[in-house]
Amino acid sequence: MNASDGDGESGEQRTLLSDRIRNRLTDQIASGELPAGAALDEQQLADRFGVSRTPVREALHQLAVSGLVEMRPRRGVVVARMTAERIMDMFETMAEIEALCVRMATYRMTPLELSRLTELHEAARRAAADEDMDRYDDVNHAFHEAIYLATHNAFLAEQASALRIRMNAFRRTQLRQEGRMSRSSDEHQSILEAVAQGDGELASRRMRAHMLTAATALRRFIESHEAETRA
Amino acid sequence: MNASDGDGESGEQRTLLSDRIRNRLTDQIASGELPAGAALDEQQLADRFGVSRTPVREALHQLAVSGLVEMRPRRGVVVARMTAERIMDMFETMAEIEALCVRMATYRMTPLELSRLTELHEAARRAAADEDMDRYDDVNHAFHEAIYLATHNAFLAEQASALRIRMNAFRRTQLRQEGRMSRSSDEHQSILEAVAQGDGELASRRMRAHMLTAATALRRFIESHEAETRA
DNA sequence: GATGATTTGTACGTATGTATA
């Protein structure tokens, strides 16, 4: 359920320290634990993770490549603070990528994959009915991941996943909007129906609309909070 | 002309060493100067660039994030060696992203952007007529970049650019195929016509076909050379 | 299979450049 591998904090380290730190920072940024604009001090993080500055530094540089943090040479690193416009651009891109994925997936998925997708959707419905946001979030994630995989294009699936991780912080914010959870679930239903009928174009259009609806909900939220975000 | 900023090798260094090294390595990988599978020894590269291992190491880690190189902990770094299947997946993804970009661009581009695109296409035609591959490559790049920008979605434009850089090594290989250059130019023409007519869907389909044609040309090349690539 | 050589991974120190008083 987590982007990072289950590091037991103790056991022998098979992976690179910098990778583990990068994963943990990614999670913390995606979850909002580290909010946009937060300063990331090398020494401070090193102390917090109990390592030297070196792996921390490498992790930060890597995060800069994927755009999660912003580095200004000699001026320090902060969690990427995005403008409302950029966030909307990201959302639109995500919407198009998702639309693309579901179209491709419709034409290529196996019966097994379709049944798995249906299962996930029903689990999401139940979570929405229970108003269990954490659970809905997880299942929702799995639903979209299942679509990525069903494209049978591993590269595209990776790209889509990476994008989704980058947008996580915003997605949860957006899901908190009134009634979004059950409405989102309804939209999934109609997407799934198009997939089951084998109509990729329709599924694609519905997915795009689904994502853009979410974006619009978010935009209202952002705009109303813009002043304080800027401070 | 080059992904890296024009570092004059001499002048005062305004940018980070690790960034400059990363850019140079990116170019060398994209150009095929560093072929897939080539080992990238930290010390060796440090000597070559006249710096210590630290910035080299950071550059390598960053390249790993974008997938250009493969790192196995304690076992070193090699230029990402991709299977034919993965390359085809990348091409297909690129084709879809390009199709998406041109569709969006068609609906959003300004007259100025359209005229710039037309100019670039004509320059490409001339280069193709002269069989000047280097020049064609450059202008072709500019043509696609112009489309990305005309989407008026900065994030999508960045993503598309990044993808294009990753595929550079293959694209040039592919362009060497017999007659590809002029045929590619013809395909651009038909895409441009659809754009000018404002038919985004048509432009999109033609772009996808254009990219997939290129992919097919490449696949033949890869498959005939697979044995030696594997060695 | 064990030992040595090579190379990576991590830690730490120093200097340069940025921000602040």
Add this chain to the structure above:
DNA sequence: ATATACATACGTACAAATCAT
């Protein structure tokens, strides 16, 4: 404006692991 404080960027040293013999 100058100087001081501070965090980063790079270099160097050491440790650990892989590979070659």
